[in-house]
Every structure is written in C-alpha cells, then in structure tokens.
Amino acid sequence: MVNIFVYGTLKKGQPNYHIMTDGKRGKAVFKGTGKTAEKYPLVIAEKANIPFLLNVPGMGHHIAGEIYSVDDQLLKFLDEFESCPDMYQRTLQRIEIVEWEDKEDSPEDRPDANRIIECFVYSTTSYRPEWLNLPYHDCYDSFGKHGLVYVNHLDR
Numbered sequence: 001m002v003n004i005f006v007y008g009t010l011k012k013g014q015p016n017y018h019i020m021t022d023g024k025r026g027k028a029v030f031k032g033t034g035k036t037a038e039k040y041p042l043v044i045a046e047k048a049n050i051p052f053l054l055n056v057p058g059m060g061h062h063i064a065g066e067i068y069s070v071d072d073q074l075l076k077f078l079d080e081f082e083s084c085p086d087m088y089q090r091t092l093q094r095i096e097i098v099e100w101e102d103k104e105d106s107p108e109d110r111p112d113a114n115r116i117i118e119c120f121v122y123s124t125t126s127y128r129p130e131w132l133n134l135p136y137h138d139c140y141d142s143f144g145k146h147g148l149v150y151v152n153h154l155d156r
Helices: 072-081 129-133
Strands: 002-006 028-036 042-045 050-053 064-070 089-100 116-123
Touching: 002 028, 002 072, 002 089, 028 116, 050 116, 064 072, 064 089
Parallel strands: 002 116
Antiparallel strands: 002 064, 028 064, 028 089, 042 050, 089 116
C-alpha cells in the first residue's frame, strides 16, 4: 500500500469518487485530509472542466485534498485513468496533514496535524501556457461557485 493525495474528481462527493470505493479496481483506505506543503496552480480547463494541478512549484496555493492508502492494483488503474504519463505524471510530493482520520492505525502510526508526509500526486507538466492565466483554486469542487461542472468523458 502506498499513499496518494487526491485533489480533484476522486475526492469524496466528487464525480469520480466511486473509483476510490469500488473494490473491483483495487483497495483504497481513506486516511485523512491534507494540503500540499508547496504552493501550486490548480486550474479548471478544457471542455470537460478538468481540474489540473500544474507542476509549477511556488505559484498558486497550498492545495487541499484527501489522502488514501491504495494497493498496487488500484494504483495501476489510477495511472491508466489519469493517462499517466501522457496527460498527468505521478510524482512524490510533500503533503501537510490537516487531520488524520484512520482510527485503525495504531496511535504511533497516526501522524499529527501539520506533520509532512510524502504521497503520490498526479500533476501535469504539459499544459497550454494560457492556463497559467486561469483562476487558481485552493480546493476543487466540481459543483463550486466557479460554475465549471466537470463533464465525465463517458457522458460526452
């Protein structure tokens, strides 16, 4: 099992959250919430209103998201789902714990709030330059005030 940090459509209440809970694709255990230790631009782009974390450290915001522990089977599926390495890349990033919620971890295995851990994060280095001029978000919600509802590729 490895830790991944999700900030977009895979979070609870978002359009692709079912991927994290569908045991057919592998196992995911929700661990808690966090935010990127480094600032990044998180933009919503393309016709489908896809959230993109641009791999431009130091710009944007500390991005809020969720931490999951996933098995190799789900990690492989997520790589395919995220079109890794063509559309997104999966890299280790420093994530600051906001709240660790997995009560099954032993007390010594539960990281405290504000502690930094490493998690895999899907981000993109291949983006249109004008995306840097889009509004930056610190927390993605497909149904947010921005009005840019995600369009699932299966629905297009």
